[in-house]
Amino acid sequence: MVHVDGASASPREGERMGKISLKFPAGVSDFNTIVDPTSHYAFIDRTLSMTTFLVNKGTCFLLLRPRRSGKTMFLSMIEEFLVREDCRTSSFKVDFEKMEIFLKMKRLKGEKSLSFEEEQELLRLENVWQRRGQYPVLSFSLKGSSRKETVQSAIQSVAKRYKALLYASPRLSATERKKFQRLVRGEPQYWERSLLDLTMLVQKHFDSKVVVLIDEYDAFLNFSLKSGMEEGVREFLHSLLCLGLKDNPCIEVCVVAGVTRFVKTRSLSGLNHMVVNDLVFPGSLACTFGFTQSDVMKLLDQCDETKGVCIKDLEEWYNGYRVGGQQIYNPWSVMSALKSGILKSYWTQTGSVESIIKVISARRDILSSMTKLYFLNEYVELSASVLSRSLASVCLDDMETACDIFWYTLLQTGYLSIVTQDKLSVQLGIPNKEVRIEFNNILGQLKRGTENLGKSSLKKFVENNDVSELMSELKRVLDACSCKNLTCEQSYHSLLFGILFHALHDWLVISEGESGYGFFDIGLIPPDDNISSTATVIEIKYVKKEQKEDKLLKTAQEAVQQIMTKNYSSFFTRFSHVRKVAQVGICFSGKTFRHAMKVVNIRKRKL
Template sequence: MTMLYPVGIQSFKEIREGGYLYVDKTALMYNLVSTGKYYFLSRPRRFGKSLLTSTLEAYFKGEKELFRGLAIESFEKDWTEYPVLHIDFSGVAYKAESDLQKMLNQVLTEWEDKYGITAQSDLPGLRFRQIIDAAYEVTGRKVVVLIDEYGKPVEDNLTNEELGETYRTVLQGFYSTLKVKDEKIKFAFLTGVSKIGKVSVFSGMNNLRDISMVLQYAELCGISETELQEYFDESIAIMANEHKISKETCYRKLKEQYDGYRFHPDSEGVYNPFSLLNALQDREYGNYWFETGTPSMLVNVLRKTTFDITTLDNQEVIASTLNGADSIVDNPVPLLFQTGYLTIKSYDPDSRLYTLGYPNGEVKEGFLNSLITYYLRSSNPEESKAKVPKMRTALIKGRPEDFMNYLTAFFANISYQIQGNAEKNFQYAMYIILDLIGMDVQVERATSSGRIDLTVQTKDYIYIIELKINSSAEKALQQIEEKGYASPFATNPRKLYKIGINFSTATRCIEDWKIVG
């Protein structure tokens, strides 16, 4: 029997009635609904938040038949039907002041028609309160409120502060209903990609429990290693057979590409469900998450900040940073963590520092590709892309001249002029290229007499690279010698090459380079 993968399906009812595979999260869900009332959950996009919300909706509507054979069936006995108000802020691009008002008006009108009332106000918050009163009176039961992507209007305008603040004010009034009508609310669950703005949007709601980094609910969304083996072992065997590799190798490759998201320092890593399901359906190790939307907003944020992108894969932060809602221009790390581009790699209880890094290969490759399109916009992307594996091979095989020829040709296709701090941006571009091709690259390696711009190490070779802007390759090599940058590697048996590179801001090309080895 062919397995049906629910790729892109966010309706619990459709999955259950359509015979699609469903990874059972209902035991965790039951614990959630039976031990609390107001919850907030932040997870990256395409991580199953909408499916979880849809599952909660079916549960609170008492649709018992949809849960047959699932864990919750042994816990729940009553299956009481409650009025459910479910609103999803995704699917709309909030670019004009009226966009949010139109979206809210459409949803509120549908609810008003359902419960037979006429709006007594134009304000969304006051209409929401009236609707909760009506739902409570008509059904005789408390109301369940489910909100998907609570902050998307604000997140769409992180670089448009004026419009973002306007949306924030509207949402603040709308969400205040949850506190005002507390006695008529049975349960409320809100999801979002980012916590940025949560503090101000939910001003005064001190009863909203944030479970985004609670160990107990770390696997509420996503697929754990245990679930992967329980639900997908047969699929992985088929995929391994098609690729003519062992099942163990297939598991490892899937883990490297899609696993690694950790939402608590003591939790196991979980897989991105969207990417994993696509990979098993297509039987390919693609970059599915990035194909659904590039992180242009994040790249735009990084353009406005002085944040050192070369430290992305080794960030040390305190706990409050992970939950931060401060200015993303001053510190984009909270946003990068909350949106899934960085995750928890380790935690030191003595220093109380978290170390962050890319979750997996898909995120790292996709994000570096997005960054490189900003720093280096190629006039011939396919030709430039073809040079990437050749650069890698040249470095691994100890052919620095070939590497530099490919690199020079790569920059010759660049139509974007590096601006601002040209030396720093050129260094960033070089770092991204080397990291993207899978090199062990270190930026600003400290020595007793200075800092090496770039150090690349392979199994058999070491490359010390010094960069100059509007100068000469000779001066770059001279600095390597005068500063003794090669001294730390004096006893290393690997072959060492010193490379001096001069970049011209006038021609936007590598003007000259020299190698000593």
């Protein structure tokens, strides 16, 4: 048995933690397989969480959590709990009387007196327990649905499960039997109605309402950027889900699971009736799709005695997700680490960041925030107005809204976590070491192929902080630009930030950093092994009409004075290797610009 408090020093990345004999179900998503006593898998009981979905009849839920967080297993648990005996597909039947959902109900019944809240909970549990094994269940996944045929195949496979019962059902009319047979054979038909038709046919045969469970409903949004997606799949899925789920009297309860909301305008215009449960509004499911501290301690207690398994190591690597005020571990990574005995990145290796890199490459403001998230441990703020909108009302033409959607998507996909939250906004940050390593990978990929860009032309700037050389490089780039793209201070800011981010490969390039009494435009911090120990802060100004050079120079000098007055240079005192700051003001007008500079000491040189 592991003694966590007395564990040895933290193992380094890739270092083995010791032999572990217990089986940890990383990669196993079938509930029956995990709880089967012959499998000997570690299991954290989440059966009580089913009551959230099963108390209210006729409700459709949209369950949103990051990938590999246990959604698929949770849906299979609901199926096992509700499915009728004559509809079962598994030979092993779970004994739910040994699970927390029954044990909690039994404990409450055994109490001599209950509070009002406990009485209400007992009523809910009894209500849910009475529905055990009462329903036909239609369960399918839309994983890999980048073509209509794959979606149709998913519906067809569900129909095949009921082939033996419905193919010649006397409770269906001849027309209805033919309709079902076409579904089983996958014959041409109006497939947009197939889910609706299947629920109606199954309901009529069993004379019982149907439970619908749909996993990875948004998988088609995550298709490979290289392979693309067949035209019309979005519209097809939209029609399939809207016709099949909205106001369908045949459905007892429906749970649709995925990672994030549709963000394309009108994609879910017919499904705004769904009750959304996500990381921002998790309700009673805050701890359901992740491990709490006590959960991890229980898992460690089930391990054989080892030399290196330490709760502090797991906390550093995989904890840090804040959901509903609770601190949560990444369940996939914890299980994988306990299974292999090695601390390393697991969850981040299960998905591609290609689409994230594509967005960051096109948005200077997002790239700026990413660098501050990673290098400065700052936070990004997400507007609550975006979170409260209907699923179909998001307009991506609004740049600010599009930025909020990007951060919300990173939150829902697990790359960011909530730090603080109130009614107006949510602050997001990097949760743990595993994700921080992935951020480093993302920023590295953005600079990949640009390692030598600017090294020759900016050699003197890099080595001696020769700002005149930086200005020469800027002039060369401006001469190659179209004036149509240089219309405001922001356009020059984006241009200069892009040049410096890619050219100064080993430098930290910050945009709109908060310091002193305001925000500077661009900050450049050399690596700690650089020849020069001088950082640079740049303030950008712009005048619309062509001005004489002395006017541009005067405005550039005013920009330097602004840097001094607002004490922007104080930002760089956090970097112990930086001793001087070059305060640079640049004033642009068309393709013309002038600059001014003043170098100040921020730290005395050690004797």
